[in-house]
Amino acid sequence: MEKFVTLETGAAILDRxxxxxxxxxxxxxxxxxxxxxxxxxxxxxxRFRPDGSEDPDCPLNWPRYRGAGLLVSRENFGCGSSREHAPWALLDYGFRAIISPSxxxxxxxxxxxxxxxxxxxxSGTCAALIKLIDESPGYRLSIDLPAQTVSGPGFSASFEIDPFRKELLLNGWDEISLTLKKEELIAAYEKKRRRPWQAAVTAAG
Amino acid sequence: MPSLLDKIWEPHVVDRNPGQPDLLYIDRHLIHEVTTPQAFEGLRKAGRPVRRPDLTFAVLDHVIPTDDLSRPLKDEVAEAQLSALEKNRAAFGLPVFFGMHDPRQGVIHVCMPEQGVVLPGNTVVCGDSHTASHGALGALAFGIGTSEVEHVLASQTVYQSKPGEIGVEVRGRLRPGVGAKDLILHLIGLLGFSGGTGHALEYFGEAVSALSVDGRLTLANMAIECGAKMGLIAPDQTTFDYLRGRPLAPRGPDFEAALAWWKTLFTDPGHQYDHRVLVDARDVEPRVTWGTNPAQSVPITGRVPDAFDFASPDDRLAAEEALNYQNLEPGARMTDVPVDYVFIGSCTNGRLEDLREAAGLLRGRRVAAGVTALVVPGSGLVKAQAEKEGLAAVFTEAGCQWRAPGCSMCLGMNPDLVPPGRRCASTSNRNFEGRQGRDSRTHLVSPATAAASAIRGRLSDPRDFERRP
Structure with a gap:
C-alpha cells in the first residue's frame, strides 16, 4: 500500500x-x-440520479469539494457490510483520510x-469542523501522522492511533510479508497446539 | 474468571506483542465469490499458495440467480465472478467447494453449519459481516475484508484486537408468536445501531437456551447490526445433538475428544463483562423496523415515531433521514403500512424452522392481490426437505414464488430486486437505503410477520392468525 506521512488537502463533508x-x-x-x-x-x-446524470444537489458534486483528499462525517461511518470495496472506492476517488466520531x-x-x-x-469536534468547512469555501486541512495532529485555519486537534497501524502506514508495509516472516511460529503452532479433531473433515466418510 | 471468549481466543494466539493486535490462528476460512477474486489475484501476483486448502471452504451464493440457473449467466459481470471462484478453487486446490448445482450449495452461513464445517471453539472467518452467525455454535466467528481474506489464505492467521464483551441475558421464555428474529431486533433497539462496536456479544439465559440451533443462528447473525463483530452462545446439549453425524463434523473417537473440550466452553461464574444487558423475554413482541437501520424498530402494534422523540442530535438526524426515505408519517400505525413485496429467506431467516414458521400461517391462505412474495430457501438441503415436508406446496398454493437457494433479495446482487418506491416486508438483516434495490423501502420482520403481512398486504401481527400445522 501507499505510504501515509503528511497530507495537506481540501476537505469535503458528508453531514449524516x-x-x-x-x-x-x-x-x-x-x-x-x-x-x-x-x-x-x-x-x-x-452523486447520481437514477438516469445516471450527476445530482447537482449532492455536496460531493459541488466544485468546492471536488478533489478533496479528506472527508469529514458523523458517527458510525463505515458500518454494515464487510466489503473492502468501500475503502477501495474512497481511495480511488481521491480520499486519503476520513474524520468521524466513530x-x-x-x-x-x-x-x-x-x-x-x-x-x-x-462528536462535538466533528460537528464544529463540518460547520467550519461548510462556512469556509476553499478550506484546507493538514494531517501530520507522525505528530498525530489535524490542523487548519482556526482548527487544531490531535488524534489517537494504534502504534502498529501507524507504523504500517508510515512505511507503506505489506502486512502479509511481515506475517510470513513468522512462518516458524505458525508452523510450530500447528504442530504443537492444534488438537487432532480440529483437522477438517473434507469429505463425507 | 475467564469468559467463553477468553477460552476460545487465548488458545488461538500464535503471536502476541505489546502494542499490537494478536496474531490469531484460523480454524475455518469460509469463502464466497464476491470478496475473494482480488485476494486470489494478490496471491497469484506474489506467487503464494493457499497455506491450508483443507481449512478453506468455498461456496457460490451471493450473485447466483434463484430462478434461471443456466450458465453462462445473463449478467456477464456476475458470470465472471462465479467463474473466477470456480477457477481459483481448482487452481489453488481447495477440496471443499459447493458449486452452483451441488445439492449442498446455499447461503454460506446456512450451508456451512449444516455440513458440520463449523465447530464449537473454532475460530471462523469469512469475507462477510454476517459471519457472526456461527457464534451460535460456540465458535469465535467474525467478518473480515478482502485484504484479510488474502492474509488468511496465505498464512491461516489474521491480526485481530481482542474485543470488549457485552453480556446479554434474556430471562424467561419468549411468548407464542415471538421468535429469535424479534428478540434480536428488540436487542439491537436497546443497544443502538453502534452500541456493540468494539465488542463481542455473548447471549445467555433461559430464552437463549430454549432456542434451537436454527433460532440461535438468527440471534447471532445480526450481532453486527449493532456494530458487534461477534455474537457468541455457549455450546450445550442442543449444539452437540445438532453436530453429531453432520457430514463434515468429526466422527467416532475424534467427536468424543472434541466433546470433552466443548463442554468446558462457557463463561465462568463471576466473570466481569465490560457491559451487561438484561432483557425479560416476556417484554419482547413481534417487531418491525420503520427506519433505515436495524436499530430503528418498534413492536408491530406500535406507531411510526417522530424524529423529535429522539434525544441525541445524531439519532434525530438519522430518524429524519429515515422517515423521509421510507415515506412514513410520524404517528401512523405500523399495521396500516402497505407492502408490495415479501421476502422470506437469507442467512438470517432461510433455514427450515423459518420456513415452517411462515408456512404455518400461509397454509390454506392466499397472498394478498398485488403482493409479490418470494420464498428463497437458505440451502439446497433446506429446499429438498421443505419440498419433502410439503412446505413448498403450501407456499406455491398460497401464491408465493418458490425459488432456488442463494442470498437473493437480501442484498439484490442477483436479479431479485425490489423496484424503486416499492415497500418490502423482509426477513433479511439490513434495511439500509437502497439495500434491496435503489429507492426501495425495507421493513425487517420475522418469518411469521412476513407471512402475515403477505396475507393482508400490509404489515401485520402474526398473532392475529391461527397457525395451521
Missing amino acids: PNVDTDLIIPKQFLKRIERGGFGRFVFNDL FGDIFRNNSFKVGLLLIELD
Whole structure:
C-alpha cells in the first residue's frame, strides 16, 4: 500500500450519521473482480440520479469539494457490510483520510490495510469542523501522522492511533510479508497446539 | 474468571506483542465469490499458495440467480465472478467447494453449519459481516475484508484486537408468536445501531437456551447490526445433538475428544463483562423496523415515531433521514403500512424452522392481490426437505414464488430486486437505503410477520392468525 506521512488537502463533508458501506458502494458494483477503478462508483446513489446524470444537489458534486483528499462525517461511518470495496472506492476517488466520531469495526480494519487513514475526533469536534468547512469555501486541512495532529485555519486537534497501524502506514508495509516472516511460529503452532479433531473433515466418510 | 471468549481466543494466539493486535490462528476460512477474486489475484501476483486448502471452504451464493440457473449467466459481470471462484478453487486446490448445482450449495452461513464445517471453539472467518452467525455454535466467528481474506489464505492467521464483551441475558421464555428474529431486533433497539462496536456479544439465559440451533443462528447473525463483530452462545446439549453425524463434523473417537473440550466452553461464574444487558423475554413482541437501520424498530402494534422523540442530535438526524426515505408519517400505525413485496429467506431467516414458521400461517391462505412474495430457501438441503415436508406446496398454493437457494433479495446482487418506491416486508438483516434495490423501502420482520403481512398486504401481527400445522 501507499505510504501515509503528511497530507495537506481540501476537505469535503458528508453531514449524516451511520454512513454504511452499502451507501459508500452499492451492491451492483461489487461484482467486478478487479481491485481498482471503484472510485467512479463511490456514493453512487447520492452523486447520481437514477438516469445516471450527476445530482447537482449532492455536496460531493459541488466544485468546492471536488478533489478533496479528506472527508469529514458523523458517527458510525463505515458500518454494515464487510466489503473492502468501500475503502477501495474512497481511495480511488481521491480520499486519503476520513474524520468521524466513530467507525464500523470491519471497515476500520479494511481501511488501514489499504492505506486509508481513519481519524476519530469526538462528536462535538466533528460537528464544529463540518460547520467550519461548510462556512469556509476553499478550506484546507493538514494531517501530520507522525505528530498525530489535524490542523487548519482556526482548527487544531490531535488524534489517537494504534502504534502498529501507524507504523504500517508510515512505511507503506505489506502486512502479509511481515506475517510470513513468522512462518516458524505458525508452523510450530500447528504442530504443537492444534488438537487432532480440529483437522477438517473434507469429505463425507 | 475467564469468559467463553477468553477460552476460545487465548488458545488461538500464535503471536502476541505489546502494542499490537494478536496474531490469531484460523480454524475455518469460509469463502464466497464476491470478496475473494482480488485476494486470489494478490496471491497469484506474489506467487503464494493457499497455506491450508483443507481449512478453506468455498461456496457460490451471493450473485447466483434463484430462478434461471443456466450458465453462462445473463449478467456477464456476475458470470465472471462465479467463474473466477470456480477457477481459483481448482487452481489453488481447495477440496471443499459447493458449486452452483451441488445439492449442498446455499447461503454460506446456512450451508456451512449444516455440513458440520463449523465447530464449537473454532475460530471462523469469512469475507462477510454476517459471519457472526456461527457464534451460535460456540465458535469465535467474525467478518473480515478482502485484504484479510488474502492474509488468511496465505498464512491461516489474521491480526485481530481482542474485543470488549457485552453480556446479554434474556430471562424467561419468549411468548407464542415471538421468535429469535424479534428478540434480536428488540436487542439491537436497546443497544443502538453502534452500541456493540468494539465488542463481542455473548447471549445467555433461559430464552437463549430454549432456542434451537436454527433460532440461535438468527440471534447471532445480526450481532453486527449493532456494530458487534461477534455474537457468541455457549455450546450445550442442543449444539452437540445438532453436530453429531453432520457430514463434515468429526466422527467416532475424534467427536468424543472434541466433546470433552466443548463442554468446558462457557463463561465462568463471576466473570466481569465490560457491559451487561438484561432483557425479560416476556417484554419482547413481534417487531418491525420503520427506519433505515436495524436499530430503528418498534413492536408491530406500535406507531411510526417522530424524529423529535429522539434525544441525541445524531439519532434525530438519522430518524429524519429515515422517515423521509421510507415515506412514513410520524404517528401512523405500523399495521396500516402497505407492502408490495415479501421476502422470506437469507442467512438470517432461510433455514427450515423459518420456513415452517411462515408456512404455518400461509397454509390454506392466499397472498394478498398485488403482493409479490418470494420464498428463497437458505440451502439446497433446506429446499429438498421443505419440498419433502410439503412446505413448498403450501407456499406455491398460497401464491408465493418458490425459488432456488442463494442470498437473493437480501442484498439484490442477483436479479431479485425490489423496484424503486416499492415497500418490502423482509426477513433479511439490513434495511439500509437502497439495500434491496435503489429507492426501495425495507421493513425487517420475522418469518411469521412476513407471512402475515403477505396475507393482508400490509404489515401485520402474526398473532392475529391461527397457525395451521
